[in-house]
Amino acid sequence: MGVSSEWRPDVNISPWGPFVGKNFKNQAITxxxxxxxxxxxxxxxxxxxxxxxxxxxxxxxxxxxxxxxxxxxxxxxxxxxxxxxxxxxxxxxxxxxxxxxxxxxxxxxxxxxxxxxxxxxxxxxxxxxxxxxxxxxxxxxxxxxxxxxxxxxxxxxxxxxxxxxxxxxxxxxxxxxxxxxxxxxxxxxxxxxxxxxxxxxxxxxxxxxxxxxxxxxxxxxxxxxxxxxxxxxxxxxxxxxxxxxxxxxxxxxxxxxxxxxxxxxxxxxxxSSRKGGRENRARVISEFDSGNLSSSGQKSSATRATQATHARRSSLMELSNFGLKSTSEREDGRAVSFMPTGDQIKVTKDIHIRSEPIDGGEDHAGEIMQAKGLKPGEANVVHSKSIDDLTEGGSVKSDYMQGKGDSDDETSLVIHQTKGTWHRLG
The missing domain is CATH 1.20.1070 (Rhopdopsin 7-helix transmembrane proteins)
Known part of the structure; x- marks a missing residue:
């Protein structure tokens, strides 16, 4: 038999059930x-x-x-x-x-x-x-x-x-x-x-x-x-x-x-998220914990102003070395940058550094204030999440772009937030 001959010609394959046309004709299967x-x-x-x-x-x-x-x-x-x-x-x-x-x-x-x-x-x-x-x-x-x-x-x-x-x-x-x-x-x-x-x-x-x-x-x-x-x-x-x-x-x-x-x-x-991420965080934390930004110690007003200015520039330079500054700056001159931890995508909050006398003229150095109220002396200054911490269905988006109703429909994030810091789920 050739390949063009019909397959199982003796088998009954007549249609059955509703809606079948009156003139229904089976197509030959070779x-x-x-x-x-x-x-x-x-x-x-x-x-x-x-x-x-x-x-x-x-x-x-x-x-x-x-x-x-x-x-x-x-x-x-x-x-x-x-x-x-x-x-x-x-x-x-x-x-x-x-x-x-x-x-x-x-x-x-x-x-x-x-x-x-x-x-x-x-x-x-x-x-x-x-x-x-x-x-x-x-x-x-x-x-x-x-x-x-x-x-x-x-x-x-x-x-x-x-x-x-x-x-x-x-x-x-x-x-x-x-x-x-x-x-x-x-x-x-x-x-x-x-x-x-x-x-x-x-x-x-x-x-x-x-x-x-x-x-x-x-x-x-x-x-x-x-x-x-x-x-x-x-x-x-x-x-x-x-x-x-x-x-x-x-x-x-x-x-x-x-x-x-x-x-x-x-x-x-x-x-590469686990390579160098801790070292990078340590460098930023040490920058913020340096003597120039200490909240205690007696310094003159001129020294405070000079050191606060230097600290602000150093901090911004440090952040810019880690990440990419945004294409536009805000009206008050503060720079916003994305600071990767290792090679991750991170979102860095605005950093305000100021030096002013408090409590009737007592000397205090510059304080670091963040939009979400970071207390002085806290080690974790970056509140962020990255693509590295997402599995299937998650999304990479900035915190300030996230609405109240945002959620990951496909699955939960690999990480969760506890007391302002991000931890991986074990």
Whole structure:
């Protein structure tokens, strides 16, 4: 028998259930179709095993896996891809018959695939974007757009597959390709935005270690987009149903890319955060605890003024050596800077240094005052959080940009705040 001969011609695969067209006609399934489907299904299972391993490691590495939306998304993505691939493979082998329920199952799994995969990409973007409102709008707009497309596919694809009338079949031939191109464009736009944000918010601010992340994403994005192109190209296979078998393979490959990207972000973030961070903090603390800034001791007014001015300049110089001054200064002349601890992204509060007589002319040196009321003599002068202390779903944003309702929807932060200082959870 040749590869063009029909596969299991004696098996009854007549349609059943509601909404089946009166003139429904089964499309012949050849041995070539079975071979193609079997190869694609084997590759799907290989990628599923890889996804299970990566997902298990991220599950074990998460502080609260059952409360992490990100963890739930990756497991639901794997489950939907497996179910879709399995039922499509059994259908091609003629173990399942056409029906409204079968096509609804396939389409429902496909909707879960595209929705969750795009939200996982957005989760990666939300980790970097400091503006929570913007990242939330990206999530909402993408979900609304994809939901609208999903509804249209339900309204067109299922009637076309059930062969209710020729009009649905013709419209589906056109719209099915258009919506796949739309998904390709959305995927490309989200990945492009991620590259832009990494370069603008991290690399351009001096965190050169994230160049590795940028280069990796630039290369891997090509493979991710090729998966969408593969689905579009598979629609040219003579059997119009076979291309559906390519969906689970494509989305599992894209899921593995996203989980690898998440691991890379975490690995880069913590790679040098533990190197030199304590030394840098000690240098800043020693600067603030120096004799020039002591709150006790008798000095003349002229000496106090000179030393206070020198201390202010030295402190600002010390901070500028650690971080990057903002592009604009406030009206009162105070400089605001980002002070990394090690190579982390840190947010440094405003520092006010002043020298004036207190209690009827008694001599006192300059005092360090902070916006949140740091007491004199406290060692921790920097209240901050960094990308290094975030796991999946967290975000890098300045404290003064955080609103009352801000929260990390995907998972909790790795760190928590106690008495004005940040501590890692053990």
């Amino acid at each position: 041995r070539a179709d079975v071979v193609t489907t079997s190869v694609v299904w084997a590759l799907t299972l290989i990628n599923l095993i890889i996804a299970l391993w990566l997902g298990y490691k991220q599950y074990r590495g998460s502080r609260s896996p059952l409360r992490s939306v990100y963890i739930w998304m990756i497991w639901l993505e794997m489950f939907a891809s497996f179910i879709m691939g399995l039922v499509c493979f059994l259908f091609v082998l003629k173990y399942l018959r056409p029906s409204f329920y079968f096509y609804c199952t396939v389409l429902f799994c496909w909707c879960i695939q595209v929705q969750l995969l795009l939200q996982i990409i957005i989760n990666r973007i939300r980790l970097i974007v400091p503006d929570r409102h913007r990242s939330r709008m990206i999530m909402i707009v993408t979900a609304a757009l994809v939901t609208g497309i999903n509804v249209s596919v339900f309204s067109i694809w299922i009637p076309a597959r059930l062969q209710i009338n020729p009009t649905y079949i013709l419209v589906n031939e056109i719209w099915d390709r258009i919506e796949k191109v739309v998904y390709l464009a959305i995927d490309a736009a989200l990945n492009w935005y991620f590259l832009k944000v990494v370069k603008a918010n991290l690399i351009n601010n001096g965190l050169q270690k994230y160049n590795k992340l940028l280069r990796f994403n630039q290369n891997i994005i090509i493979l991710s987009l090729l998966m969408d192109v593969m689905i579009i190209a598979a629609m040219s296979i003579p059997n119009s149903f076979i291309y559906i078998q390519f969906h689970p393979l494509a989305y599992l490959v894209k899921l593995n890319i996203e989980m690898t990207m998440a691991n890379l972000i975490k690995r880069i973030a913590v790679s």
